[in-house]
Amino acid sequence: MQDQSTAEPNSADLDGADNAYALDRVATDAILNAVELGDKAALVALLDPLHSADIADFLEQISGSERSDLLRLWGTEIDGEVLSELDENLRVDVIEDLPADVMAEALKDLESDDVVDLIEDLEVPEQARVLDALEDAERVAVEQALQYPEETAGRLMQRELVMSPAHWSVGNAIDYLRGATDLPDRFYDVVIVDPKLQPIGKVALSALMSSPRDVMLANIMDGNFQIIPAMQSQEDVAYAFNQYHMVSAPVIDELGRLVGVITIDDAMDVLDEEAEEDLKLLAGVGDESLTDTVLDTTRQRFPWLAVNLITAIVASIVIAQFSGVIEAIVALAVLMPIVASMGGNAATQTMTVAVRALATKDLTSSNAFRIIRREVGVGLLNGLVFAVIIGIVGLIWFGSPMLGVVLGMAMVVNLLVAGMAGILIPIILDKLKIDPALASGAFVTTVTDVVGFFAFLGLAAILLL
Amino acid sequence: MQDQSTAEPNSADLDGADNAYALDRVATDAILNAVELGDKAALVALLDPLHSADIADFLEQISGSERSDLLRLWGTEIDGEVLSELDENLRVDVIEDLPADVMAEALKDLESDDVVDLIEDLEVPEQARVLDALEDAERVAVEQALQYPEETAGRLMQRELVMSPAHWSVGNAIDYLRGATDLPDRFYDVVIVDPKLQPIGKVALSALMSSPRDVMLANIMDGNFQIIPAMQSQEDVAYAFNQYHMVSAPVIDELGRLVGVITIDDAMDVLDEEAEEDLKLLAGVGDESLTDTVLDTTRQRFPWLAVNLITAIVASIVIAQFSGVIEAIVALAVLMPIVASMGGNAATQTMTVAVRALATKDLTSSNAFRIIRREVGVGLLNGLVFAVIIGIVGLIWFGSPMLGVVLGMAMVVNLLVAGMAGILIPIILDKLKIDPALASGAFVTTVTDVVGFFAFLGLAAILLL
Numbered sequence: 001m002q003d004q005s006t007a008e009p010n011s012a013d014l015d016g017a018d019n020a021y022a023l024d025r026v027a028t029d030a031i032l033n034a035v036e037l038g039d040k041a042a043l044v045a046l047l048d049p050l051h052s053a054d055i056a057d058f059l060e061q062i063s064g065s066e067r068s069d070l071l072r073l074w075g076t077e078i079d080g081e082v083l084s085e086l087d088e089n090l091r092v093d094v095i096e097d098l099p100a101d102v103m104a105e106a107l108k109d110l111e112s113d114d115v116v117d118l119i120e121d122l123e124v125p126e127q128a129r130v131l132d133a134l135e136d137a138e139r140v141a142v143e144q145a146l147q148y149p150e151e152t153a154g155r156l157m158q159r160e161l162v163m164s165p166a167h168w169s170v171g172n173a174i175d176y177l178r179g180a181t182d183l184p185d186r187f188y189d190v191v192i193v194d195p196k197l198q199p200i201g202k203v204a205l206s207a208l209m210s211s212p213r214d215v216m217l218a219n220i221m222d223g224n225f226q227i228i229p230a231m232q233s234q235e236d237v238a239y240a241f242n243q244y245h246m247v248s249a250p251v252i253d254e255l256g257r258l259v260g261v262i263t264i265d266d267a268m269d270v271l272d273e274e275a276e277e278d279l280k281l282l283a284g285v286g287d288e289s290l291t292d293t294v295l296d297t298t299r300q301r302f303p304w305l306a307v308n309l310i311t312a313i314v315a316s317i318v319i320a321q322f323s324g325v326i327e328a329i330v331a332l333a334v335l336m337p338i339v340a341s342m343g344g345n346a347a348t349q350t351m352t353v354a355v356r357a358l359a360t361k362d363l364t365s366s367n368a369f370r371i372i373r374r375e376v377g378v379g380l381l382n383g384l385v386f387a388v389i390i391g392i393v394g395l396i397w398f399g400s401p402m403l404g405v406v407l408g409m410a411m412v413v414n415l416l417v418a419g420m421a422g423i424l425i426p427i428i429l430d431k432l433k434i435d436p437a438l439a440s441g442a443f444v445t446t447v448t449d450v451v452g453f454f455a456f457l458g459l460a461a462i463l464l465l
Numbered sequence: 466m467q468d469q470s471t472a473e474p475n476s477a478d479l480d481g482a483d484n485a486y487a488l489d490r491v492a493t494d495a496i497l498n499a500v501e502l503g504d505k506a507a508l509v510a511l512l513d514p515l516h517s518a519d520i521a522d523f524l525e526q527i528s529g530s531e532r533s534d535l536l537r538l539w540g541t542e543i544d545g546e547v548l549s550e551l552d553e554n555l556r557v558d559v560i561e562d563l564p565a566d567v568m569a570e571a572l573k574d575l576e577s578d579d580v581v582d583l584i585e586d587l588e589v590p591e592q593a594r595v596l597d598a599l600e601d602a603e604r605v606a607v608e609q610a611l612q613y614p615e616e617t618a619g620r621l622m623q624r625e626l627v628m629s630p631a632h633w634s635v636g637n638a639i640d641y642l643r644g645a646t647d648l649p650d651r652f653y654d655v656v657i658v659d660p661k662l663q664p665i666g667k668v669a670l671s672a673l674m675s676s677p678r679d680v681m682l683a684n685i686m687d688g689n690f691q692i693i694p695a696m697q698s699q700e701d702v703a704y705a706f707n708q709y710h711m712v713s714a715p716v717i718d719e720l721g722r723l724v725g726v727i728t729i730d731d732a733m734d735v736l737d738e739e740a741e742e743d744l745k746l747l748a749g750v751g752d753e754s755l756t757d758t759v760l761d762t763t764r765q766r767f768p769w770l771a772v773n774l775i776t777a778i779v780a781s782i783v784i785a786q787f788s789g790v791i792e793a794i795v796a797l798a799v800l801m802p803i804v805a806s807m808g809g810n811a812a813t814q815t816m817t818v819a820v821r822a823l824a825t826k827d828l829t830s831s832n833a834f835r836i837i838r839r840e841v842g843v844g845l846l847n848g849l850v851f852a853v854i855i856g857i858v859g860l861i862w863f864g865s866p867m868l869g870v871v872l873g874m875a876m877v878v879n880l881l882v883a884g885m886a887g888i889l890i891p892i893i894l895d896k897l898k899i900d901p902a903l904a905s906g907a908f909v910t911t912v913t914d915v916v917g918f919f920a921f922l923g924l925a926a927i928l929l930l
Contacts, residue, residue, distance in 0.1 A: 020701045021708065021826065028831055049689075053708045061832040177675040187671050188653060188712070205670035206652050210642040224514075236485045242737055243486065243518045245730035247653070247712060264729050265710035271733065272707060275740035276821060282748070283817035284810060290818070290827055294842035298850075301814050305847060308810045312803040313858065320799045326791070333798035334785045337805065337914070338777040345749060345773045349766050352748035353755070356741060361486065362755055366493055367526040377759035382770060385763075393778065449802070 023050075023058055032062065035070045043070070044077050056085035059094075060291050071097065080106040084114040088121050089289040096126060104133035111185060112141040113158035113266060120150060145260075153237050154230035156270065157251040157260030160184035163191045164217060166200060171213030173203075186263065188247045192221050197257040199227055199250040227252055230259060234270045239361065241267035278359055281437035282352060284308070307442045315340070315449035322457035325465060331398045332460050335407060339456045342386060343414035343448030350375050350422025351444050355437045358430050372423050379419025383412035406463055410456035414448060421447040488515075488523055497527065500535045508535070509542050517546035524559075525552055525756050536562065545571040549579040553586050554754040561591060569598035576650060577606040578623035578731060585615060610725075618702050619695035621735065622716040622725030625649035628656045629682060631665060636678030638668075651728065653712045657686050662722040664692055664715045692717055695724060699735045704826065706732035743824055746902035747817060749773070772907045780805070780914035787922035790930060796863045797925050800872060804921045807851060808879035808913030815840050815887025816909050820902045823895050837888050844884025848877035871928055875921035879913060886912040 027046070034042040047055055059067055059082070071078065071094065078098075083106055086094060095103070095118070107115060107130065119130050119142065131139050141159040148154025161184060164173050173190060177183065190208060192201040201221030211220050226240055228251045240246065241264055251260040280286070284304035288297055319326075319336070326333050354371075357363035363371060387408035395404035425443050426436035492511070499507040512520055524532055524547070536543065536559065543563075548571055551559060560568070560583070572580060572595065584595050584607065596604050606624040613619025626649060629638050638655055642648065655673060657666040666686030676685050691705055693716045705711065706729055716725040745751070749769035753762055784791075784801070791798050819836075822828035828836060852873035860869035890908050891901035 020697060021705055022829060025830065051709055053710075057827065058831075060827065061829055063835060174674065178677055180675065183671070183675055186669065186712075204651065205674055206648070209639065209670055209674065210645065210648055212643055232485060240486055242733055244516055245518075245733075247651075247729060264712065264733070268707055268710075268729070268733055268736065271737060272740070275737070275744070276825075279740070279744050279747070279821060280817060282744070283813050285814045285817055288818070290822055290832070290836060292839075294839050294846060297839060297843045298846040301811070301843065302847060302850065304814065305807060305810060305851065308807060309803070309851065309854065312806040315806075316799050316803055319802070323795045323799065326798045327795045330788045330792045330798075333791045333795075333801075334781050334788065336798075337784070337802060337918075338774070338781055340802065341777040341780075341910075341914075342770060342773060345770055346766070348748050349750045349769065352745060352750055353753070356744060357755055360741075362522065362525060364487060364526055365490065366523075367755070370528060371755060374759050374762060378762045378766065381759060381763040382767060385767065386770065386774065389774065445806075449806075453802075 021054075023054060028058065028062075031058070031070070032066060035066065035073055038073060040073050040075070040077075043073055047074070047077075052079050052081035053085045055079070055082045056087075060087055060090060060289075067094075068097070076102050076105050078102060078106050080108065080110045080114070082106075084110060084118050087289045087291060089287075090291045091118065092121055092126075095122060095130070100129065100133060103130065107133055108135075111158045111160055112138060112145060113156060113260075115142050116145045116155055120146065120155065148230055151234045152230065153228045153232045153234065153251050153262060154260075156234055156237060156266050157228075157230070157262045158184065159260050161191060161250075161258070161261040162187050162189075163193050163199075163258060164203075166192050166194070166216075166218040166221070168217050169213065170208055170211045170215045170217065170220070173208060173217060174213065184261075187261070188263070190217070191250045191258060191261070192217055193258055199252065199258050201225070202250070225249070228262060230254075235274050237262060238267045238270040238274060242271055274359070278355060278437040281435065282355060282441055284441055304442075308445070311442055311446040311449065314446060315453055318450050318453045319457065322453075322461060325457055325461045329403075329460065329464055331400075331403060332457060332464075335394060335398075335403075336453055336456050338390065339407065339410045339414050340449050340452035342390075342411060343418040343452045344445050346379060346382065346415050347418035347422040347444045347448045348441075350379070350419050351426055351440045354423050354426040355440060358426060358436050363427070368427060372420075372427075375419040375423040376416065377419075379416045380412070383415030386415065387411040400464075402463055403460075406456065406459045409459055410452065413455040414452040417451045418444075418448045486519075488519060493523065493527075496523070496535070497531060500531065500538055503538060505538050505540070505542075508538055512539070512542075517544050518550045520544070520547045521550035521552075525555060525754075532559075533562070541567050541570050543567060543571050545573065545575045545579070547571075549575060549583050552754045552756060554752075555756045556583065557586055557591075560587060560595070565594065565598060568595065572598055573600075576623045576625055577603060577610060578621060578725075580607050581610045581620055585611065585620065613695055616699045617695065618693045618697045618699065618716050618727060619725075621699055621702060621731050622693075622695070622727045623649065624725050626656060626715075626723070626726040627652050627654075628658050628664075628723060629668075631657050631659070631681075631683040631686070633682050634678065635673055635676045635680045635682065635685070638673060638682060639678065649726075652726070653728070655682070656715045656723060656726070657682055658723055664717065664723050666690070667715070690714070693727060695719075700739050702727060703732045703735040703739060707736055739824070743820060743902040746900065747820060747906060749906055769907075773910070776907055776911040776914065779911060780918055783915050783918045784922065787918075787926060790922055790926045794868075794925065794929055796865075796868060797922060800859060800868075801918055801921050803855065804872065804875045804879050805914050805917035807855075807876060808883040808917045809910050811844060811847065811880050812883035812887040812909045812913045813906075815844070815884050816891055816905045819888050819891040820905060823891060823901050828892070833892060837885075837892075840884040840888040841881065842884075844881045845877070848880030851880065852876040865929075867929055868925075871921065871924045874924055875917065878920040879917040882916045883909075883913045 031046050034046060119127050145155055188205055190203045191199050194200050201223045202225045203217055203221045207220050226244055226249050228237055228249050230251050230253050248261050248263045250258050251262055253259045286300045288300040390411050391404035391408035394407040395401055421444050426440050429436040429439055496511050499511060584592050610620055653670055655668045656664050659665050666688045667690045668682055668686045672685050691709055691714050693702055693714050695716050695718050713726050713728045715723050716727055718724045751765045753765040855876050856869035856873035859872040860866055886909050891905050894901040894904055
């Protein structure tokens, strides 16, 4: 009832097979075949049993022309849920192409939070077109949500919720629920409010369910619960749901009045999005998606590569200072990337741990000093071990004990610096309110490249010439 | 009731402040002060209002000696939930130090899935000690769950669930729930089973709640729902919860019989863990945690650095082949890291997008060919743009047009290869059933380093000598 789901319980996957939850080739070929034949009845029959999230994934995976053909043929049968499951970048294009009547039909059964999610990436004229397609009450709810800044709890919450005064009994609540016609599609708690509409407690449906009719809600309510301010960042909302294992939480406005509810599915989406964002930022990838064109993707990745080019040129300038040494001993040119590369890797390790720990609020002012000390220790220890290894490699390869010593010393210096840069740069960026995942990569690599080349070639200039 | 939560609704955070949900300095100092004074009453009073997840975070953030002192002082008051919230690596140490009576007391109010999660990382003798501390019924449930392989649905599920036959009415279900004494702490659905105990439907509590007493469950049940096989990987379980917005799902054994239920909080944990794992693997960091010592951390990171050392040496061997060219034109040594570094970065971009898309099942056989073609296009396009830029840099810096041409050509080749390696290597590893995040980094960097140095120095040998 509450849950749209795929056609059949997936009991065929009893072995936990690798392709659990993926549409198989036969199904996708059948759908594309129906589109090619223009057979609307067959298309609807094939799509109808699928979960909207799977249809959205399928739309993302086929080519642009196949997608247009499918959407045109599907027409007014298109499900609003599918639009709301689509990847943002693609959704904007799809919505622009939808005729007004198809759009109005599709939006009819979406909750207000899904409509907000769907509308917020559109251009203003497109937004107006979608708002016009909504019924009055829903339009007002959506417009109110859009007043809140992007990526806040106010955008994430749904207006549809179940609340009750504290003086109701279990029986009152059940009778109300049985009589109500505008209940949310899913709800897990009844929010107990005072006369000023401020939430004072929460009764889980399982508690309501298992209590006799004459028990007062005030006696079974949980008064010790999280309340989300509408202006809170969505990242913090996701953190709270994950940290406190919540399934839904009331949202309040600046006066403390109940204005909505956030449910776990939206928080889980955000958690997943934020993890993806950190992963991509660390690798120098922006907000691109798989459906982007070659040109869009190239444009998205260009700035990151341009920053890297500048840092690489800085490293080259350092090398250029030692042209004379390299001319005298060409083995230095052969070996110098090793020290830089090891430093870059060690720094990336430390930086990734730091960025993740900052995101999960595990790295705080209580333990920052201890973690910095640890990373310096790790850098030193690994530096010493690899100094011995690379020293021996240098000695055997080029027959020069002193070259081995230079390599080893440069390795210790660079791994030590890598550990320090890898932990300090993310912490400093975080203090400056800059997303540590955003800029750490470029800074950290520059430091380890410059230090690596400088230490190795500088020591060589002193000890080998 | 159902929900343990922090002391007070966090209405102080109305501005969505940056430190939402972090324990403040005053609170942490007060706790450590109570520990130092050995004031157990004060400690209990300070910890009691905190959510167990926050206490666990606090324990992770203080030093080892502060932690031992705190746990000793806290003694039998210690909450099992706190143990289950602790980071795995730390938890093993903490549990080993707990006296038997403290352990027995702490485990009393945990659900079977939490006990399983707690026990599975322990050594066998420690496991036996924890099992002995359990009540009989719970011990059997835990032992059964441990029969399933690690990281499967069987380990994740809880045994405590609510089920009903299809011939019950809403009234029957409510009367049963009101009379039952062994209900799970939280539940969101009643699972409808046939006489063979096979799940045939699910009734959300919100549907049960809003239906008259005489309605049959069979008429309001959702027959179109996800069933999780106990052997399914936890990664797929988390995917299903996220993809289909589920809050709970029944788990079946190989005969299709209902054996447990997985709830969203466990799935969200797994989703978060898997994202962290991919992030760390891509950066060459294993399963380390912030509380690990210098020695443990060094040991964890060593193998990844050792692999990187080998790939760096391979790149050096390539450079060594061109010693003569470098001796003749030392500018080559200055410029060669630029081409390699750009290739490494471009490949990391593509690889990260590919690894993430494979994890979210967005990169499938339907679109693999299209995505490969796109990445090659992006590599070529960015290669051409950066070829022009770096060509001009080379020309201006060293006054040699031909050097600029060599740099530009090497850049195109390496960015093209970077795009191909970045997409093909993860896809191939995935086909070979190797986690693409695990090995992509080392492979991909080797390819771009080798190709970068070889193309630049090789072209230089042909065109400049």
